[in-house]
Amino acid sequence: xxxxxxxxxxxxxxxxxxxxxxxxxxxxxxxxxxxxxxxxxxxxxxxxxxxxxxxxxxxxxxxxxxxxxxxxxxxxxxxxxxxxxxxxxxxxxxxxxxxxxxxxxxxxxxxxxxxxxxxxxxxxxxxxxxxxxxxxxxxx
Numbered sequence: 001x002x003x004x005x006x007x008x009x010x011x012x013x014x015x016x017x018x019x020x021x022x023x024x025x026x027x028x029x030x031x032x033x034x035x036x037x038x039x040x041x042x043x044x045x046x047x048x049x050x051x052x053x054x055x056x057x058x059x060x061x062x063x064x065x066x067x068x069x070x071x072x073x074x075x076x077x078x079x080x081x082x083x084x085x086x087x088x089x090x091x092x093x094x095x096x097x098x099x100x101x102x103x104x105x106x107x108x109x110x111x112x113x114x115x116x117x118x119x120x121x122x123x124x125x126x127x128x129x130x131x132x133x134x135x136x137x138x139x140x
Contacts, residue, residue, distance in 0.1 A: 006041040007032070007140065008083065008113045010122040011048040011105070015061060018074055028121060031140065036079040043083040043118050044074070047108045088115045097134040113138045 009017070009032065016024035017032055036042055049071055055061040056070075063070045075082055083089075085108055093104070093111035100107060106127045113120040119140045122128060131138050 006118040007035050008043040008118040008120045011051040041081045045083050045112045046085045047105045083112050
């Protein structure tokens with residue numbers, strides 16, 4: 001599907017990058033920016049779109065425009081590609097090594113990285129620990 005020069009970012013990193021939130025450290029901002037500048041693909045899972053929409057709906061995050069427009073703007077950045085949760089990703093999420101924490105969104109993100117052969121950037125401690133143990137080649 002894609003090559004290892006591609007990068008999948010999780011929902012929080014995507015939101016922080018798009019909003020210039022200081023929770024995303026400068027080094028990671030540079031990595032993402034350079035990644036796009038070098039004509040690589042930055043992958044966003046459809047599960048992240050769902051998470052952003054739900055967080056905005058529950059008013060846990062504030063977007064500067066309607067969610068649909070915010071997502072469209074993000075997807076219109078050159079090099080940003082939506083990685084759908086298709087049958088391959090869904091099945092791969094069921095084949096992940098166990099044990100894995102119970103958040104299905106995190107399982108789908110890890111499965112997406114596997115299917116799309118992409119590095120993954122996440123600050124989620126449980127996900128990072130799991131990936132480091134079972135799929136260390138996925139970590140950026």
